[in-house]
Amino acid sequence: MINKLFIIFAMFFTSAVYAGIPFTHGNLKVDGSGRYLEHDDGTPFLYMGDTAWEMLSRLTYEDACAYMDNRVGKGINVIQTVLLSELVGVRDTTAIGVPQLIDGDVRRPNPCYLAHVDSVLAYAERIGLYLAILPTWGDKVDKQWGNGPEIFDEHNAETYGKLLGNRWASRPNIIWIIGGDRGGDGKNRAIWNAMARGIKSVDKIHLMTYHPHGEHSSSMWFHNEDWLDFNMIQTGHCQGRYDIYRRMMLNDMSLRPVKPVMDGEPRYEDIPRNFKLEDGRFAAIDVRHTLYQSMLTGACGYTYGNNNLWQMYAPGREPKCNAQTYWYNAMDMEAECQLIHFVRLWNEIPFRGGTNIPCCATPTDEYASDEAVGFMTEDYMLCYFPGGNKWNMKIPDKFASCYTIEWMNPRTGQRIVKGKSGGCELDINLPEGGNNDWLLILKKEK
Structure with a gap:
C-alpha cells in the first residue's frame, strides 16, 4: 500500500528507538479521586487516543506498523480500533486475505484474523501503545446504518466476549470499549451487558468503557454497571461550541459514583461540518478547541480523529463522509501534529489535582x-x-x-x-x- 522502503525504514527506526519499552508501571486503573487514570504504581496516565476504526480489517501488518510508528511520534498512546468492523463485512476478505469470522459465526472468529490481531498487539506493545478494542461495531447489534447484519443476541454476545477475554486477558496493552456508535437502550442493553460480562468473567485487569452514538454518553445507560470503569462521550461532528461539554461532560462529572470521563469521538479533522460539504470542513482549530476545552473541563483523556484515517481511505475504496486524502498521506495533517504540545503540557502540570x-x-x-x-x-x-x-x-x-x-x-x-x-x-x-x-x-x- 505505501512505499515498502519507507515501511522497512520506519520499522527499523522505531524498533531502534522504542525496543524494549516495558509496561513496568503495572496495569491501568482509576485513581483515588475517581476522575483520572493511573498505573498500579500510581504513575499518572493520560489517555491520548487516535481513531483507527478500520485498522485491523483494512491494513496489512506492515501498514499497521507504519501507521502506529507515526502515531507514537505525535504523543498518542492509545489506538481505538474494531475487531468486527463497520466497512468490511464479516464474510468479506480483510487486508490479510481472510474474513473476520468463519461462515459469519461470532462463535468462530477466523484463527488467521486473530493471529493478525495478535501480531498488531505485540508490535503496539513493543513501541508503547495501547489498543482500545471494540469487539464489534454497533451495526452487528443494531444495524440502522453500516453493513450489518445483526448477528448478536444476549447469549452469543457473552460467548464471544468470553472468547476474547480468554485470548487477551494477559496482554498488558488492551483497553476494552463496548458499543460502537450505538445506543444502549431497548434490546441493545442486554446484548452490550452480556458482551461486557463475558469479557469481564475472564479478564479482571483491563479497563472497560462504552462508545455511544453522537451527542450521547455511556452514562446514559451504563453508569452504574460494575464493568464500566470510565465514561466516554461522543460530542460528534455537528457541534462547534463549548456548550456541548457543559451539557455532556459536566453532567457526567456530577454523577455518583464518581467516574472519569473523556471525549472518545469529537469532531474529526477534515470531516464536513454536519456531514454537509456546503457547511465546510472541520479544521485544525476546531480540533484544538475540543482538545483544550475538554481537558480543561476535567477529562481523563482525549481521542483525536481524522476523517481519512478512521476509515483507512485508499484507492478503490468508497470515500465515506467525503474523505479526500488517502490514509497514508493524511498522517501528518495540522491538528494531529499539534497534539504533542498538549501532551508535554500535561506532563509538566499536575492536572490530576x-x-x-x-x-x-x-x-x-x-x-x-x-x-x-x-x-x-x-x-x-x-x-x-x-x-x-x-x-x-x-x-x-x-x-x-x-x-x-x-x-x-x-x-x-x-x-x-x-x-x-x-x-x-x-x-x-x-x-x-x-x-x-x-x-x-x-x-x-x-
Missing part, C-alpha cells in the same frame, strides 16, 4: 464565537481562549497576590513569558487576536 473554573473570562470586544475555559491546580491556573482579542479574567483569591504570566501557542507549543502581576482581575490582550487560539498559564508565586 485540578478543577474546572466556570465562567473565568469574558470578552470585552465583539468576539462571540465561543467561550474561554479555565482550570486550576494548587499552583497553576490555565485559561484557554478560542479566539478574540480582549478579555477580562477573574483570578481566584489564592492566586491574587502574585503570579507569573506565560502564554502558550497551541499551534506551535511556543511559550511567551510576560512577567509577573497580581490582583483579582486581569485584562487580557491575546498575543495574536482574531481567530487565533491561545493558552494562558498563570503560576502562583510562593
